[in-house]
Amino acid sequence: MRRKQKSKATDRLTVTLAEGQRQALQSIAEKNGATLAFIVRFALREFIRLHTDGQLRLTFPSGEELG
Numbered sequence: 001m002r003r004k005q006k007s008k009a010t011d012r013l014t015v016t017l018a019e020g021q022r023q024a025l026q027s028i029a030e031k032n033g034a035t036l037a038f039i040v041r042f043a044l045r046e047f048i049r050l051h052t053d054g055q056l057r058l059t060f061p062s063g064e065e066l067g
Contacts, residue, residue, distance in 0.1 A: 025039055
């Protein structure tokens, strides 16, 4: 009997997207031959990489721009 290999530790997150965001992400995924999950993980990695400094400070847009 084969045993399941233990996968890397993961953490699940549920996010509610603004109108049109899922379709935009899905379109990016399709154009790149990737899954929606991969695109979201990639985007998060890039966001963290670009915004990491000593204190992870961000300048947030006004509420209307957040969607």
